[in-house]
Amino acid sequence: MPVEELTVRSADGIRLHVEVHGQPGAPTVVLAHGWTCSTAFWAPVIRELSDRYRVVAYDQRGHGNSEIPPSRARYSTRALAEDLSAVLARTVPAGERAVLAGHSMGGMTIMAAGGRPGVAERTAAAVLISTGPSELVAELTVLPPGVRSPGLRRFLHRQLLRSRMPLGPVSPVSRVALKYATMGPSSPAGQVEATARIVHACPTAVRANWAAVLDRLDVRSGLARLTAPTAVVVGTNDRLTPPVHAHRMIVELKDPQGLLLLPGVGHMSPLERPAEVAAEIHRMAAEYLAAEYLVGAPADTTPADSTPASAVVATADPTDERTTVA
Numbered sequence: 243m244p245v246e247e248l249t250v251r252s253a254d255g256i257r258l259h260v261e262v263h264g265q266p267g268a269p270t271v272v273l274a275h276g277w278t279c280s281t282a283f284w285a286p287v288i289r290e291l292s293d294r295y296r297v298v299a300y301d302q303r304g305h306g307n308s309e310i311p312p313s314r315a316r317y318s319t320r321a322l323a324e325d326l327s328a329v330l331a332r333t334v335p336a337g338e339r340a341v342l343a344g345h346s347m348g349g350m351t352i353m354a355a356g357g358r359p360g361v362a363e364r365t366a367a368a369v370l371i372s373t374g375p376s377e378l379v380a381e382l383t384v385l386p387p388g389v390r391s392p393g394l395r396r397f398l399h400r401q402l403l404r405s406r407m408p409l410g411p412v413s414p415v416s417r418v419a420l421k422y423a424t425m426g427p428s429s430p431a432g433q434v435e436a437t438a439r440i441v442h443a444c445p446t447a448v449r450a451n452w453a454a455v456l457d458r459l460d461v462r463s464g465l466a467r468l469t470a471p472t473a474v475v476v477g478t479n480d481r482l483t484p485p486v487h488a489h490r491m492i493v494e495l496k497d498p499q500g501l502l503l504l505p506g507v508g509h510m511s512p513l514e515r516p517a518e519v520a521a522e523i524h525r526m527a528a529e530y531l532a533a534e535y536l537v538g539a540p541a542d543t544t545p546a547d548s549t550p551a552s553a554v555v556a557t558a559d560p561t562d563e564r565t566t567v568a
Contacts, residue, residue, distance in 0.1 A: 250332045252303070253324040254316060259307035260300040260329055264292035269341075269531040270334055271523055273299040274326060276346025276372075277452050278444040280306030283345070287512045290520030295527065298333045298340070300325075302347065304448035317451045319461055322347070323355035330364045339366035341527045342470075343519075345512050346483060347452065349373025350461055357467030367499070367530035368472040369523050372480055372511045374487030375494070376460040383481045384423050409446070412438045425508035426479045437510055465494050471530055473499040475522055477507025477514065499526065 244261035251257055261281050271291055275283045281299040288297050301308035303316070303325055311317055326342075334340045342365055344352040349370040355361040374381065409416065412435070420441060421427075421434045472495050476488040485503065492498045502522055504515050512519045 248332060250300070250328050252321070252328045254321065256303050256311060256316065256321075256325070257309040258300055258303065258325055258329060260298065260333065262333065263288050263297040263299065264295050266296060268294060268296045269527055270296045270298060270338070271527060272326075272330065272333065272340045272342050273297065274342070274344040274348030274351045275299070275302060275305070276344075276348050277456060278305070278441045278449050279345075280440055280443065282306070283440050283510075284512060286516030287343075287520045287523070290516055291523065294524075298329070300329050302351070304452065305444060310445065310448060311451075314451050314454070317455050319350065319354040319455065319459065319464075322351040323358060323361070323464070326351050326355050327358055327360045330361060334364040339364055339531065341365075341367045341369065341523060341531060343369040343371060343523050344373065345371045346373050346509065347456065350375070350456075350459060353461040353465045353468060356461075356464030356469075362469060365470045367526040368468065368470050369475060369519075369526055370472060370488075370491060371475045371519060372477060372483050372509050373491075374483040375462045375465045375491060378456055378459055378483070381484055381486055383484055409442045409449075412442050416442070423481055423509075425510050426477060426506045426514055428506055429508065429510075429514055433510075433513055437513055462494065465491060466496070469496050471497045471499045471526065473502065473522055473526055475502045475504065475511060475519060477504045477509065477511045479506055480509045480511075482509040499529075 244263050245266065246262040248260040248262070249257050250260050259281070273281075273284045273287065275281065280301050284299050288299065291297050303321060304310045311321075330340070342352050344350070350373055352368050352370060353373075353375055417434050417438050420438050421429060424441075425434060425437065474488045474491050474495075476483070476485050478485060488501055488503075492501050502518070504511055504518060507514045
C-alpha cells in the first residue's frame with residue numbers, strides 16, 4: 243500500500259493518479275509503466291526497492307486510476323512527456339533529482355521527454371526496460387516465423403496491435419495467448435494471472451487509442467537528447483520490443499551505462515524478474531544519486547570483497563548477461 247496518494251494535473255488538465263511508496267526523505271525513484279498496465283504492474287519491484295528508496299509510481303493517462311482522455315487528440319508522445327514532467331514537478335522538489343525507470347511505453351515516455359529542461363534537471367539517471375524508440379510494428383515477433391513476407395507480417399501485426407476487440411474476463415485461452423505474446427515460456431502461473439488481470443483491466447478504447455500512437459511511434463530525437471546516464475534492460479524472449487531495439491538504443495544514447503540481457507524473459511520483465519530489474523535501478527541510484535542520501539545498499543548487492551555497490555550488478559541468476567559500454 244502507498245504511504246501517500248496524489249492527484250497531479252498535466253499540462254492539458256488531465257488528472258493523473260500518483261502513488262508514493264517506501265521511505266520519506268530517502269532518494270527518489272520514479273516508475274512509469276507500459277501500455278495496458280497500471281501502478282499495480284510495479285508491485286514486485288516496489289517491494290524490492292521500498293526499504294531504501296522513496297518510490298513514486300503513477301498511472302499513465304487512461305490507465306488505472308488516472309483520467310481517461312476525452313478525445314484521441316489527447317493521446318500522443320507529447321502528452322506522455324508532459325505527464326512525466328508534471329509528475330516530477332510535483333514529487334521531486336526543485337534542486338533534487340531522481341532515477342527514472344520506464345517499462346515499454348514508460349521507457350518511451352522517458353525518451354519522449356528527452357531534452358525537456360524540467361525533466362532533465364530532475365533526472366539523475368534513467369533505466370529503459372523492455373522498450374524501443376521506433377519501428378515497433380516492423381520488429382514485432384509475435385507471429386510465428388512461418389509468416390515470412392515482411393509486408394504480410396507488418397499488416398497482421400498492425401491488426402493485432404490496433405484491435406478494438408474487448409478482452410473480456412480472464413480465461414484459460416486469454417492466459418495462454420497473453421503468456422505467449424508478452425512473457426517468457428517459463429513464467430509461472432501466478433505471474434501470468436497477475437499480468438492478465440492488469441492488462442484486461444485496461445479499457446478497450448484506451449488500449450486502442452494508445453496502440454495507434456505506438457503504431458507510428460518515433461521518439462529517436464528525444465532519445466538523442468537524453469543526457470542522463472542511462473542503462474537498458476531487455477529479455478531475450480521479448481516479442482513486443484525485441485533486443486534489437488535495446489542494441490540500437492545503446493548506440494544512440496549520449497551516456498550509455500550498459501545493457502542487461504535477461505535470458506528467457508519476455509516483455510514483462512519487471513513482473514518476471516523483479517529482483518534483477520530492481521537491482522539495476524539500485525545500481526544506477528547508487529552510482530548517480532548523491533551518496534549522502536542513500537539509505538544503504540541491499541545485502542545481496544554487497545560482495546564479500548567490499549567492492550562498492552556502484553560497481554556491482556546484483557542478479558539472482560548467473561546466466562544474466564551484462565554488456566558494458568566503453
